[in-house]
Amino acid sequence: MVSSLVLQSKLKLVTPFLLSSITSSTLRELSFTGMAWHQIETPWADGTAAISQCAINPGDSFLYNFTVDKAGTYFYHGHYGMQRSAGLYGSIIVDVADGQKEPFHYDDEFTILLSDWYHQSVHKQEVGLSSKRFRWIGEPQSILMNGKGQFGCSYGAKFIKNSELCSKDIDEQCKPTVFSVHPNKVYRVRIASTTSLASLNFSIENHTMTLVEADGNYIRQEQVHSLTIYSGDTYSVLITTDQDPSNYWISANQTARKPPLPPPGLTILNYIPEPVDTPLSPLPSSPEWNDFAESKFFANKILALQSDKLTIPKPPTSFDRRIFLLNTQNNNSGYIKWSINNVSLVLPTTPLLGSLKFGLQNGFDSEKPAENYPSNYDIMKPPVNPSSKSGSSVYKFDYGKTIDVIIQNANALAQDTSEVHPWHLHGHDFWVLGYGEGKFSSDSSKLNLENPPLRNNVVLFPHGWTAIRFVTDNPGVWPFHCHIEPHLHMGMGVVFAEAVNRIKTVPDGVLECGLTAKIILADTRASPNTPAPSRSLIPGGASNLGPIGAVNLIFIYLFYVGYMFVN
Ligand SMILES: O=C1O[C@H]([C@@H](O)CO)C(O)=C1O
Numbered sequence: 347m348v349s350s351l352v353l354q355s356k357l358k359l360v361t362p363f364l365l366s367s368i369t370s371s372t373l374r375e376l377s378f379t380g381m382a383w384h385q386i387e388t389p390w391a392d393g394t395a396a397i398s399q400c401a402i403n404p405g406d407s408f409l410y411n412f413t414v415d416k417a418g419t420y421f422y423h424g425h426y427g428m429q430r431s432a433g434l435y436g437s438i439i440v441d442v443a444d445g446q447k448e449p450f451h452y453d454d455e456f457t458i459l460l461s462d463w464y465h466q467s468v469h470k471q472e473v474g475l476s477s478k479r480f481r482w483i484g485e486p487q488s489i490l491m492n493g494k495g496q497f498g499c500s501y502g503a504k505f506i507k508n509s510e511l512c513s514k515d516i517d518e519q520c521k522p523t524v525f526s527v528h529p530n531k532v533y534r535v536r537i538a539s540t541t542s543l544a545s546l547n548f549s550i551e552n553h554t555m556t557l558v559e560a561d562g563n564y565i566r567q568e569q570v571h572s573l574t575i576y577s578g579d580t581y582s583v584l585i586t587t588d589q590d591p592s593n594y595w596i597s598a599n600q601t602a603r604k605p606p607l608p609p610p611g612l613t614i615l616n617y618i619p620e621p622v623d624t625p626l627s628p629l630p631s632s633p634e635w636n637d638f639a640e641s642k643f644f645a646n647k648i649l650a651l652q653s654d655k656l657t658i659p660k661p662p663t664s665f666d667r668r669i670f671l672l673n674t675q676n677n678n679s680g681y682i683k684w685s686i687n688n689v690s691l692v693l694p695t696t697p698l699l700g701s702l703k704f705g706l707q708n709g710f711d712s713e714k715p716a717e718n719y720p721s722n723y724d725i726m727k728p729p730v731n732p733s734s735k736s737g738s739s740v741y742k743f744d745y746g747k748t749i750d751v752i753i754q755n756a757n758a759l760a761q762d763t764s765e766v767h768p769w770h771l772h773g774h775d776f777w778v779l780g781y782g783e784g785k786f787s788s789d790s791s792k793l794n795l796e797n798p799p800l801r802n803n804v805v806l807f808p809h810g811w812t813a814i815r816f817v818t819d820n821p822g823v824w825p826f827h828c829h830i831e832p833h834l835h836m837g838m839g840v841v842f843a844e845a846v847n848r849i850k851t852v853p854d855g856v857l858e859c860g861l862t863a864k865i866i867l868a869d870t871r872a873s874p875n876t877p878a879p880s881r882s883l884i885p886g887g888a889s890n891l892g893p894i895g896a897v898n899l900i901f902i903y904l905f906y907v908g909y910m911f912v913n
Pocket residue numbers: 482675758765833836
C-alpha cells in the first residue's frame with residue numbers, strides 16, 4: 347500500500363497500516379487523506395489536512411520528506427476527519443544513529459501497537475457526531491493488539507467469558523499475536539496507542555516492567571506492574587524473561603470510561619522452547635475503570651532521565667507567556683461540541699500554513715483567541731451558559747519564547763461528569779510540569795522544574811489541570827488537540843502558529859487548494875519553464891526547512907492509501 351518506500355536511515359515502519367483492521371469497504375469511504383507522523387518537525391510534512399497542507403485527493407500522491415532527529419518509538423496515522431479510527435496507522439521505530447548508544451541495555455525487542463475497533467463505519471460515526479440529533483459513538487467493540495481483537499465468540503472472548511455460548515471453534519483470525527522469547531534475556535517492549543477513544547491498562551502477566559522511554563524521550567527507570575496508556579502515548583519498557591518457561595498473557599483493558607467495556611486486547615508471551623498455547627492462568631486483573639488514583643500515581647512516575655549516561659534538558663525556569671485552555675462540552679447552536687475557551691475548532695478550507703504565510707485575512711478567523719477564561723467559572727458544574735461558538739482562530743507566537751499552557755478540565759454538559767482527555771502537540775516535545783486537582787492556582791511550587799519529562803502527549807484528568815512548557819524554536823503551524831478522535835471531530839483543539847515568517851519555502855503540492863491555490867497557480871503560469879522543486883513563499887527567500895541536529899533522513903513516497911487498496 348505504500349507503493350514506493352525508500353528508507354535511507356535506520357527508521358523502520360512496523361506494520362505499515364494494520365491490514366487486519368482495514369477492509370477495502372472501510373477505505374472506500376475515505377476520500378482524502380493527510381498523514382501525521384507523531385515525530386515530525388518539518389512544517390509542511392506534518393500531515394494535518396487544512397492546517398499544514400491540502401488534503402491529498404483520491405488517486406493523488408504526496409511526497410513526505412522529513413528529517414527524523416531523535417531515536418525512539420513513534421507511530422503515524424491519517425489526519426483527515428476521523429480516518430485514524432478507520433485503521434489508517436502503523437508503528438515507526440527510529441534507531442539510534444551509528445556510533446551512538448541507548449542509555450540502557452537489551453538483548454532484543456518487539457513492538458505492540460494498540461488500537462480500538464468499531465463495527466459502525468467511521469463515516470456513520472462522523473455523521474452521528476455532527477448531527478443535531480447527536481449520536482455518540484459509544485465504546486469500541488474490540489481492543490486490538492497489532493490489529494487483532496476479541497469479539498463475541500472469538501478466541502480471547504471464549505477464554506475470558508468461559509461461556510457456554512462460546513462453544514464454536516476458535517476463530518483463527520482473532521488468535522492473538524504471539525511473541526516468542528528466549529529465557530533469561532532482557533527485552534525492550536515498544537508500545538504505542540493509536541486508539542480512537544480507549545484509554546488502556548496494559549500489563550504482562552508475572553513480569554515487572556521497567557519504564558525507559560515515553561513519546562520518544564528517555565525517562566527515569568521505574569518499575570511498574572501496569573501502564574495506563576492513553577491515545578497518542580508511546581512507551582518502551584524492559585522486561586527480563588526470568589519466569590517459568592510457559593505462556594503468559596499480555597493484555598490491554600479499557601479503562602477511564604463507564605462500563606460496559608469491551609474484552610481486553612490480548613497477545614501471548616511464549617517462552618522458547620515451550621509450545622505456544624493459551625495461558626492457563628486468568629487474565630491479569632486491571633484496576634477499576636474509575637480508579638484515577640492509580641492512573642495519577644502512574645502519570646507522576648514519568649520523570650526525565652538524569653543519569654551519568656544521558657540527561658534530558660531542564661525547562662527554562664520562567665515563562666514569557668502563559669495560556670489557559672478551558673475544556674468544556676457545549677451546546678453550539680443545537681450541536682454538541684467540545685470547546686476551548688468557549689470556541690469549538692473548525693478547520694478552514696485553505697490550510698492555515700498558507701493563509702498565515704500569504705497574509706490571507708479571509709482564509710481563517712483572524713480574531714485573537716482568548717488566553718484565559720472568567721475567574722469565577724465553576725469547573726465542577728455543567729456550564730451555566732452552555733453555548734459556545736465555532737472558529738479557526740490561531741494563537742500566534744514569536745520565535746524563541748517560553749510558553750506555558752495550562753489545560754484546565756471542567757464539568758461536561760451532564761452533572762458530575764468530567765472525562766479524561768489526552769492532549770497532543772504537533773511539531774514539539776514539551777515538558778510536563780505537573781498535574782493537579784480542581785482549578786489551577788498560580789502556586790507554582792506545584793510545578794516540577796527539576797526533572798519534568800519531555801513528551802508530545804499528556805493526559806488531562808477529570809476536573810483537573812495539566813501544565814506544560816515549551817520553547818517556540820520550530821517555526822510552523824501546529825495543532826494542539828485532544829487525541830480522542832471523536833473529540834477532535836467535535837472541535838476539541840487549538841492551533842499554534844509559531845514564527846511563520848521564518849518559513850521561506852514549501853514544496854509543490856502542499857498548498858494548492860483553497861485560496862492559496864490561486865496564488866500558486868498564477869505564479870506557476872507566470873513562469874511556466876521554471877523547474878521548482880520547492881515553492882518560495884517569500885520572493886527570493888531561501889529554504890530554511892528542516893530541524894537542526896538531523897540524524898536520519900527519510901523519503902517516503904506515499905500514494906493515496908485508499909486508492910491503492912480499492913484498486
Ligand atoms: O464527547 C462525548 O459525548 C458523550 C457524552 O458526553 C454525550 O452523549 C461522551 O461520552 C463523550 O465523550
